[in-house]
Amino acid sequence: MKDLPRPAHHRSPRPGRLPSLLLVLAVMLGLAGGTSTAATDDTAEPSRSAVRVPARAMDAVAAMQPSWNLGNTLDAIPHETNWGNPKATRELFATIRGQGFRSVRIPVTWSDHQSATAPYTVDAAYMSRVKEVVDWALDEGLYVVLNVHHDSWQWIDDMPADHDGVLARFNSTWTQISQTFRDEPRTLIFESVNEPVFEKTTADQKVTFLRELNTSFHxxxxxxxxxxxxxxxxxxxxxxTPSQNLMDDLYTTIKSLNDRNLVATVHYYSWYPFSVNVAGGTHYDDKAQNDLNDAFARMRDTFVARGIPVYLGEYGLLGYPDTNHPSRVERGEALKYYEHLGHAARSVGVTTALWDPGTWAYLNRETQKWSDPALFAWIKSSWTTRSGTASFDKVFVPKSEPITAKGLTLHPNGTRFRGLWHGRTKLVEGRDYTLFDKTRLVLTAGALTRLTGDREYGVNATLQARFSRGLPWQIEVVTYDEPVLSDATGRTDAFTIPTQYRGDVLATMEARYGDGSNAGQTDWTPYQEFNKSFSPDYGKDTIILQPEFLDALRDGEPVTLTFHFYSGEKLMYHVKKSGDSVTGSRVTPAS
Incomplete structure (x- = not known):
């Protein structure tokens, strides 16, 4: 199955303003009840005729929480199944509703099914197929968001060079969509365009073009x-993008239209270094958390507190999950992100739509089962409550050394720690672990000795830190030793480093030339992007240096790689490219 990149442009937003207490109270009183009810009532199965859309836009968008994207399907290029997913079925929407979702976003790319010249007619069979899919979702009692999707970069992006042509095609497209769906119930929502960018123009012109498209769409x-x-x-x-200046521009447009039935939409894929694991973004740390907090504060202050609802049309992590490749984002760190996002959205009254690219990610469209049910459990739990987490989800115990006590820091997130369990057995505080200041959890040497058993490399036991509400936090007890790298030779299109992982897990890789400058295709940071520059193959005991990384190296100049592992171990390795040939050698630390 192909790993197709989804064109997107996510910038680092600016810090948001702090709201007044009155604004916070207004958001809470106006939105909390509707959002909670929509998220927790999984028993009813209304048809489209049974769904009563609230008159107020704010209440209607709250009733859409939570939402899900039918990604890489009708938006796939050129046809519905070309990006690895099967055709959508009514049963799929029944599954989605049964899992607690109240709305779906159905992205549609029209360009390959539309004349590229006036009058820009959409193929009747394709329009009929889109309507069939939309009607299935509506018939399952779901709200539906229908849009113009990858057209944004296929032809709308040409607006600076072909203003009149693009505007005419955009208007024709929406004229045809509007005519086809004019008699559908109010549970169908239109979204003007997905991620418009206008690459080849100035910032001021981008504002003008987008305002013109949004106004014309309206x-x-x-x-x-x-x-x-x-x-x-x-x-x-x-x-x-939820940057302050861009949201201010959209607010101006919405106010100028003087229409109570307008909704602001933005996307959020986390702080970029964490989302793809580049530039040292291996943990969901303060930078990543603050980025999320600031983004949602801006949504609240710019729109929600002013009576304009916000639909987060896409959220997730740009490189996670992906069952076709090694996980670039560490699992526990990813869970923290999803838990935090659900809480932040509820706090400010924003409806969230999970971006699901398909079978290799969240919901397997073939089986209609979640690829990772535990991950979905965390996402679903975040719709209604908080869960406690910890500083990490693994405790590493060296095999080559005597076992000593190991600790983690608990993050209760407003809950109360109830204890630690191994299976059905509750560990004993004072004997198996000690809790300092209600957050510092230290496992005793005796408990770790029992839990690691015969001390084979890898996960020896899984513990649960349970809290007063929400889901338990899983803690893996891992036996490991320092990994071992070996010398290697190969070519730029196929070079691997023999690696004995010995229970450890690769986190990131730095690459530098002898003068200290950054090496590799990601030249703005020494920390290269996981799965783009390098990738672990645990089954074959290797680290793969990707051809794109090797091609970007200067010929004949040695490069020092530093591999960071989640245990805290760091190993250095030298590589040198000479034409198409590559040699590698481990660096032995000085005694």
């Missing part, structure tokens, strides 16, 4: 009559 839909006269309409920021 005029076309509203003038089409029928159910479109008061249908909820979503308007995006540039690239759907």
């Amino acid at each position: 005029k076309v839909v509203r003038s089409s009559g029928g159910g479109n006269t008061d249908r909820l309409l979503m308007l995006p920021t540039e690239a759907c």
